[in-house]
Every structure is written in structure tokens, then in C-alpha cells.
Amino acid sequence: MKHKISIKLGLLFLISMILIELLLFAILYTTVSTHRINEVMEELLTRGAGHRDVLENYFDESTLAHVALMESEAVTEVIITDGDGNILSESFNEEGYPDIFYEAIDGKIEEEERVIEDEWRTEPYVATVSPIIVENEQIGNVFMFSPSEVIRSIIGHLTRQFVLVMAVLILVTILIVVALSKFITRPLIRMKEVTENLSTGKVEEYLDEHPNDELGVLASSINRLSEDLERIKKERHDFLSAIAHELRTPLTYVKGYADVAAKKKTSSEDKDHYLNIIKEEATHLTDMVQQLFQLAKMDENTFAIEPEHVDVSLVLEEVKNHLHPVLEEKKTHLLIDVPSNTKVYADPMRLKQVIHNIVENALRYGGEETTIKMTAETKKQHVIIRISDDGPGAPEDSLPYLFERLYRVDKARSREIGGTGLGLSIVREIVELHGGVVKAFNDEGLTISITWPKEDNDEKNSISR
Numbered sequence: 001m002k003h004k005i006s007i008k009l010g011l012l013f014l015i016s017m018i019l020i021e022l023l024l025f026a027i028l029y030t031t032v033s034t035h036r037i038n039e040v041m042e043e044l045l046t047r048g049a050g051h052r053d054v055l056e057n058y059f060d061e062s063t064l065a066h067v068a069l070m071e072s073e074a075v076t077e078v079i080i081t082d083g084d085g086n087i088l089s090e091s092f093n094e095e096g097y098p099d100i101f102y103e104a105i106d107g108k109i110e111e112e113e114r115v116i117e118d119e120w121r122t123e124p125y126v127a128t129v130s131p132i133i134v135e136n137e138q139i140g141n142v143f144m145f146s147p148s149e150v151i152r153s154i155i156g157h158l159t160r161q162f163v164l165v166m167a168v169l170i171l172v173t174i175l176i177v178v179a180l181s182k183f184i185t186r187p188l189i190r191m192k193e194v195t196e197n198l199s200t201g202k203v204e205e206y207l208d209e210h211p212n213d214e215l216g217v218l219a220s221s222i223n224r225l226s227e228d229l230e231r232i233k234k235e236r237h238d239f240l241s242a243i244a245h246e247l248r249t250p251l252t253y254v255k256g257y258a259d260v261a262a263k264k265k266t267s268s269e270d271k272d273h274y275l276n277i278i279k280e281e282a283t284h285l286t287d288m289v290q291q292l293f294q295l296a297k298m299d300e301n302t303f304a305i306e307p308e309h310v311d312v313s314l315v316l317e318e319v320k321n322h323l324h325p326v327l328e329e330k331k332t333h334l335l336i337d338v339p340s341n342t343k344v345y346a347d348p349m350r351l352k353q354v355i356h357n358i359v360e361n362a363l364r365y366g367g368e369e370t371t372i373k374m375t376a377e378t379k380k381q382h383v384i385i386r387i388s389d390d391g392p393g394a395p396e397d398s399l400p401y402l403f404e405r406l407y408r409v410d411k412a413r414s415r416e417i418g419g420t421g422l423g424l425s426i427v428r429e430i431v432e433l434h435g436g437v438v439k440a441f442n443d444e445g446l447t448i449s450i451t452w453p454k455e456d457n458d459e460k461n462s463i464s465r
Contacts, residue, residue: 010181017173021166029162036154040146041115045128047076048144049113052130055080059132059139064089067142077125077145081105083138098125101143110141120148191218194226254281305347305433312376312383313338315348319355323363331369334359338376344383344452350430351452357423358387358448366391366445382436383454388447394440402440403428424448 051067064080071078071091079090079097085105090097100117104110104127113130120126125145132140260266261274316336320327327334344351355374362372366389377384394402403424427448431438436452 007181009185010177013177013181014174017177018170021169021173025162025166029158033155033158036158037118037120037151040151040154041118041126041128044076044126044144044146045113045115045130048078048128048130048142051078051080051144052113052132052142055132055140055142056134059134075147075150079143079145080140081143082140085141088140098123098127098145100125100127101145104129104143105141109138116143120151124148126151187219251281251285254278254285257281305350307345307347307434309343310346310348310351311340312342312344312351312385313340315351316355316374319352319359322356323359326363330363332363332366333371335371335373337373339378342376342378342383343454344385345455346434346452350434354427354430354450355385355387357427361423361448362387362389362391362446365389365394370445378454381454382451385450385452386447387450388443388445390445393442393444393446396442399440399442403438 055063055067067078067080068089068091072093077091079092079101080088082088098117100123104116110129110131113128115126115128117123117125117127124147126148127146128144130142130144131138132142257274257277261271261278266274313336316338320334320336323334326332359372359374362370366372370389370391372387372389375386377386428438431450431452434452436450438451439449441447441449
């Protein structure tokens with residue numbers, strides 16, 4: 001159901017509001033009905049007290065008859081008795097009196113006016129008694145009776161009014177809840193539609209971020225997600241295009257030279273030359289695939305890191321020894337200026353890979369007979385490792401992109417010297433996995449600076465991904 005959330009939310013609001021209204025109406029109805037019943041009983045007491053006051057001053061047959069006559073024209077009824085319970089006057093036009101009257105005169109002496117019957121639901125009358133006292137002697141009683149039907153009529157009328165008001169209020173509540181639920185859920189439904197479109201690849205839709213509430217924050221988050229997906233989609237397209245281009249070139253070389261080498265007319269010397277080219281391109285392809293595989297493992301959080309405290313100077317010496325033949329061939333000087341016992345918290349193999357990739361990059365782009373210098377500076381929580389060369393450096397506008405995948409300052413020259421455009425991106429990934437930061441800047445050549453943690457920052461948060 002398209003608007004299922006609005007129905008659920010509307011029903012929840014409606015049920016809650018109706019329950020609250022019913023509770024409030026029950027309290028109000030009980031209060032009002034009790035007040036109206038009390039009013040009737042107070043009025044009956046007051047009427048009886050008025051007759052009692054008159055009779056205390058004029059206790060004679062004329063006054064007795066007058067009181068009875070007055071009540072015979074009213075809804076209420078009266079019975080006036082002497083002190084022994086004998087009826088002196090009454091207004092009933094029917095035979096027999098209410099049972100409560102006989103119970104009240106059965107040897108009881110009334111000391112003050114009171115209600116003697118208030119069961120209006122089951123008894124035909126409610127009743128009060130007001131004793132007539134002259135000179136501290138009770139000479140009689142005034143019994144007042146009011147038909148219970150009067151109270152039932154009042155309560156019935158009150159009930160009908162409450163039911164009508166309740167029905168109108170529930171109707172208004174339903175309309176308000178429907179409108180309110182639609183108002184609240186409209187942006188949620190819109191968000192649902194936009195997220196569904198995002199899942200199908202439509203990233204050009206945006207949500208209104210104006211509401212300064214949780215919905216506005218959620219809309220802003222979805223818009224950022226849309227922008228990120230659009231950026232990722234573009235990066236993926238560019239990355240795949242770059243990969244296709246990078247793979248096509250060596251494959252073209254391999255196929256072309258293989259075809260030429262396979263020809264019978266090709267001399268043995270040329271065949272050897274072509275096979276060497278094919279071998280170089282195959283090695284280039286292998287390196288690229290291996291580096292892509294490492295990046296894929298990093299993206300999938302399956303790139304294992306086993307950090308420990310490592311002496312930086314020893315790692316740098318190992319890299320220098322490993323690259324010694326290349327350094328000799330290119331007549332490159334690799335200088336290490338790192339205090340002994342300078343330690344970082346790193347995976348030794350991954351740290352070596354980082355230094356190796358950076359030095360290889362300097363060897364490729366630093367030029368012939370360059371000097372590469374490696375230094376380390378200890379700070380409070382980090383060690384800053386710098387690897388610099390005295391080559392031409394990199395254009396300033398390209399520095400922010402040096403660690404992007406497949407980014408090359410000069411693609412044609414990179415093709416000649418064999419770079420894949422992945423080495424420095426692997427460097428950044430490994431450094432960031434360790435909680436470090438890597439930057440590049442020009443300073444009489446290109447300098448790459450790595451800020452590496454000295455301690456296990458992820459003891460505080462585990463470093464294995």
C-alpha cells in the first residue's frame with residue numbers, strides 16, 4: 001500500500017486521541033452528572049428547610065394545608081408529621097407512600113435535616129427530612145420527595161448532549177488526524193520515492209531541506225547520499241574507463257609483438273627483442289592487476305593488518321638494500337637520516353610496502369642521478385616520515401590528486417617509465433588504515449610526508465579491517 005505509513009501513523013494518533021478524549025469525557029461526565037444530582041438534592045433540602053422554617057413559626061392547620069397545597073402544584077411532594085410520626089398533612093394524590101417514608105418514621109428522632117434516599121436509579125423517589133423544632137423540642141418533620149424520573153431525565157439529557165459532543169469531537173479528531181498524518185508523512189513518502197529512485201540509479205532528485213527538524217536533517221542526509229552516489233558513479237565510470245585504457249595498451253603491445261614475432265620472416269634477434277617487450281608488458285599487467293587486487297581488498301575491508309612496534313630506521317634500511325640494484329643502475333643516492341630506535345605502531349610488511357612504493361615513485365619521476373632523502377621526526381603522539389627527491393617535483397594543481405587511483409601527472413611519460421598510477425593510492429590506503437595521514441608538497445623537488453601513530457590508537461579502537 002503506497003501510503004501505508006500514513007495509515008499506521010493516522011490510526012495510532014486516532015486511537016490515542018480517542019482514548020484520551022474518552023477518558024476526559026468520562027471524568028467530565030461523572031463530574032457534571034454528580035454535580036447536577038447534588039443540585040437536585042440540595043434544592044430538595046432547601047425546599048424542605050423553607051417549609052420547616054415557616055412551620056416552626058406557624059404550626060397550625062392553615063399553614064399545614066397551605067404547604068401541602070403548594071407542593072401539590074409542584075413536581076415535588078411533601079408529608080408533614082408530628083413528633084410521633086403521625087401524618088398531619090401531605091400532597092400525594094395517590095394511595096400509599098414511598099417505603100422510605102415508613103422506614104424514616106419507624107421510631108427515629110431526627111436531629112438535623114438530611115437526605116434519607118438518594119438511590120435515584122432504582123427507587124421511585126429521592127427524599128429528605130427536615131425536623132421541626134420549637135423551643136428545643138421536636139414537634140414534627142417535613143419529608144420532601146422528588147420523583148427519581150426528574151434526575152433520570154436530567155442525566156438522560158446530559159448523556160445525549162455528551163454523546164453528541166463526543167461524536168462531533170471524534171469526527172473533528174479524525175479529520176485533524178488524517179490531515180496531520182498526511183502532512184507529517186508527505187515528506188517521508190517523498191523521501192521513500194527519492195531513495196527508491198537512488199537505488200535504480202536516478203541521482204538527480206533532491207529533497208527540500210528547509211524544515212528545521214529531524215525531517216530536514218534526514219532530507220539533508222539523503223541529498224548528501226545522492227551527491228555521494230553521483231560522485232561514486234562518476235568515479236566508477238572514470239575508473240573503469242581508465243582501467244580499460246590501461247589494460248588495452250599493454251594488451252595491444254603483447255598481441256602486436258606476438259603476431260610479429262610469430263612471423264617466419266622475423267629474425268631470431270628481432271624475436272628476442274619482441275619477446276622482451278612482451279615480457280615487460282606482461283610484467284606491467286601483472287603489477288597492475290596485483291595492485292588492483294590489493295585496492296579491492298581494502299575496499300572490501302579484507303586487507304589484513306597486524307601492527308606492532310617497528311623501528312623505522314630498520315625498515316628504511318631494508319628498503320634501501322632491496323632497491324640497491326636499481327639505485328646503482330640509475331646512479332641514485334638514497335640517504336637515510338633517522339635516529340635509531342624511532343618506533344611507530346605499524347604492520348612491518350605494510351610499512352615497508354609504503355616506503356617501497358614512495359621510493360619507486362621518486363626513482364621513476366625524480367630523473368637520472370637524483371638524490372632521495374628519507375628522514376623521520378618524533379612528535380608527541382606521531383612520527384613524521386618524509387621522503388623527498390631533488391627532481392622537478394609535480395605541478396601544484398596536481399598535488400591534491402597524486403594519491404588518487406590511476407592519476408598521472410604526465411600520462412605519456414608514465415607510459416614510457418612504466419608507472420601504473422596505483423602505487424601512491426595504495427600508500428594512502430595503507431597509511432589511513434593505520435590511522436595516519438599522507439601528504440605531498442614541492443620543496444626543491446617532491447616531498448611526501450607521512451604522519452604515523454606511535455602507539456596503538458585502536459586499542460582504543462581495533463585496527464584490523
